[in-house]
Amino acid sequence: MSLSWLRIQTATCALLSFATALELPEYVGLKTSLQNNILEITLHNPNSPINVWNLDTQDGLADIVAKLQQDNETKVVIFKSDVPRYFMGHLDLTTPNLTETWPTSVDVIYNISTLPQVTIGAVEGRARGAGNELLSALDMRFATKTDVLFGQPEVASGLIPGGGGSQFLPGLIGRGRAMEYILSSKDITASEAEKIGWINKAFETSTEMYEYIDVLTERLRLFPLLALRDAKVSINRRYAPSREDLLADVAAFAVRFRDPIVQTLQEKGQALAQNVSDFEIELNLGENVLGLYA
Ligand SMILES: *[C@@H]1O[C@H](CO)[C@@H](O)[C@H](O)[C@H]1NC(C)=O
Ligand SMILES: *[C@@H]1O[C@H](CO)[C@@H](O)[C@H](O)[C@H]1NC(C)=O
Ligand SMILES: *[C@@H]1O[C@H](CO)[C@@H](O)[C@H](O)[C@H]1NC(C)=O
Ligand SMILES: *[C@@H]1O[C@H](CO)[C@@H](O)[C@H](O)[C@H]1NC(C)=O
Numbered sequence: 059m060s061l062s063w064l065r066i067q068t069a070t071c072a073l074l075s076f077a078t079a080l081e082l083p084e085y086v087g088l089k090t091s092l093q094n095n096i097l098e099i100t101l102h103n104p105n106s107p108i109n110v111w112n113l114d115t116q117d118g119l120a121d122i123v124a125k126l127q128q129d130n131e132t133k134v135v136i137f138k139s140d141v142p143r144y145f146m147g148h149l150d151l152t153t154p155n156l157t158e159t160w161p162t163s164v165d166v167i168y169n170i171s172t173l174p175q176v177t178i179g180a181v182e183g184r185a186r187g188a189g190n191e192l193l194s195a196l197d198m199r200f201a202t203k204t205d206v207l208f209g210q211p212e213v214a215s216g217l218i219p220g221g222g223g224s225q226f227l228p229g230l231i232g233r234g235r236a237m238e239y240i241l242s243s244k245d246i247t248a249s250e251a252e253k254i255g256w257i258n259k260a261f262e263t264s265t266e267m268y269e270y271i272d273v274l275t276e277r278l279r280l281f282p283l284l285a286l287r288d289a290k291v292s293i294n295r296r297y298a299p300s301r302e303d304l305l306a307d308v309a310a311f312a313v314r315f316r317d318p319i320v321q322t323l324q325e326k327g328q329a330l331a332q333n334v335s336d337f338e339i340e341l342n343l344g345e346n347v348l349g350l351y352a
Contacts, residue, residue, distance in 0.1 A: 071270040082122060087114035088142070090122070095279050097122075097132050097175075101139040101146050107337045109139055111188035116163045119231035123169045133279040133286065135173065136271065137196060137225060138180040143205060145179075146289045147340055148187025148212075148223070151324070157312040163188070164221050164308050168301050171195040171226070172294065174287035176278050180271055181248070181257070182264060186211055186343060194226035195298075197290065199257040200271060202264050207344065208256060214243035214347035215327070220311025225299035228326040230255050245344030328351050 080097065082090050084282050089100040099122065103109045126132060139145045153159060170177060170192065179185075179193045181201035186209045193199055193208075210223045218224065219240060228236040231254045239246060252260040261267040278286065314320060330349045331339050 067245045069224060075176050078091060079131050080125055082125065082241050085114070085118035085121070087112070088118040088122070094349070095245060096134045096136065096275050097126075098136045099138065106147070106150070107141070107144070107335070108184075108340045109141040109144040109189070110147045110150040111163065111192070112153055116159070116166055119170065120166045122164070123173065126173055126175055127169070129175075130283060132175050133281075133283055134173060134176045134178065134275045135185040136178045136180055136275070137192070139183060141183065143341065144183045144189075145181045145206075146189030146191060146192065147184065156258075157315055160220060160311065161305070161308045164304050165301070167192055167195045167221050167281035167319040168299075168304050169175075172314070173292075174283060176275075176290070178271060178275070181206055181208075181255075182268060184208075184340065186245075186340075186342075187219070187220050187223075191226065194223055194230060194256075201248040201251070201257050201260050202267055203248045203260045206260075207241065207245040207342075208248075208251050209344050211243045211343050211347055213241055214323075214350060216317060216323050217314045218311055219308065220307050220314075222304050222307060223309065225303050226320050227256070229297040230347055243344065243347050245326060245342070273351065278293045324352050334350040 065275045080092060082092070087101070087103045089102050091100075093097045097167075099119075101109055102331065103112065103113070104114065106112070107116060126135065126221065146162045147247050149156075149160070149163070177196040177198070179199040179201075181193065181199065183205065184207045185193045186207070190210055191209050210227070224240055231239075235254055248257065248260040251257045258268065261270065327350060330346075
């Protein structure tokens with residue numbers, strides 16, 4: 059946080075009689091914008107063309123969440139991405155000491171699922187693995203129809219969705235469909251995802267999606283935060299996992315991660331990707347994971 063940033067922030071607060079309590083620094087990997095008690099978080103990992111979840115994502119979101127937990131003015135939080143074709147790829151599996159740091163990431167995802175504010179995902183591009191886990195932990199999901207795919211590709215890599223994917227998805231699409239998509243590691247399009255409840259609604263264009271979200275948030279921000287919060291608590295009590303549920307997945311993920319088959323499959327993946335970029339491979343990851351077994 060630079061001094062000039064502080065000066066601008068102070069000057070802005072002095073000018074506005076309705077200055078908000080929420081003050082956010084600059085983050086690596088996330089952009090934020092706050093207007094009329096609506097916070098927009100743009101997922102933007104500057105070091106990853108597929109917008110992976112890494113420690114910057116974890117630290118930035120943990121800081122924002124800690125502030126939102128104390129904030130009594132922000133009513134709605136919208137998650138989006140400005141990385142072309144990727145809302146968010148999966149967890150960065152090359153993160154050092156992954157099994158030690160991942161539990162904190164999952165705690166952040168749990169904390170996001172229990173925020174007092176209403177959380178909304180606006181998806182353009184692909185949301186897979188941790189990207190889809192973050193998304194399914196939110197209260198609502200909207201997406202455009204073109205060039206959008208969702209998936210939990212972990213099982214094909216010898217892993218399991220360790221960040222709550224196998225906890226949140228059954229609540230959205232039911233046990234049988236969660237089994238189908240998680241066990242097969244296949245992708246789903248936005249139109250299909252809309253039909254089965256993976257997302258709330260799919261739109262022809264980005265403009266239509268944001269118009270719909272704007273109308274909805276204009277309503278939501280009229281209502282008392284404590285009423286929004288308590289209604290969420292009630293819905294989540296039955297349909298969202300507890301912290302203990304998620305920690306059990308974290309432990310199971312760590313066991314899978316140490317299985318030698320995972321290393322073998324990762325090496326096979328790297329060999330397949332030798333002459334193709336991650337960006338290309340990941341566009342149709344649900345299909346391309348079958349290459350690991352060819
Ligand atoms: C999650 O929220 C709790 C407070 O409810 C806090 O103690 C914990 O540190 C948070 N976790 C992370 C990783 O930020
Ligand atoms: C929000 O919290 C602050 C500090 O805790 C308090 O001064 C303020 O009155 C609260 N505002 C509302 C609308 O509850
Ligand atoms: C990984 O963990 C080990 C042992 O806890 C520590 O010494 C090392 O600095 C860590 N590496 C990174 C890159 O955080
Ligand atoms: C990648 O390209 C090199 C040289 O162009 C070639 O020898 C190699 O067979 C290619 N590998 C794959 C997996 O296609």
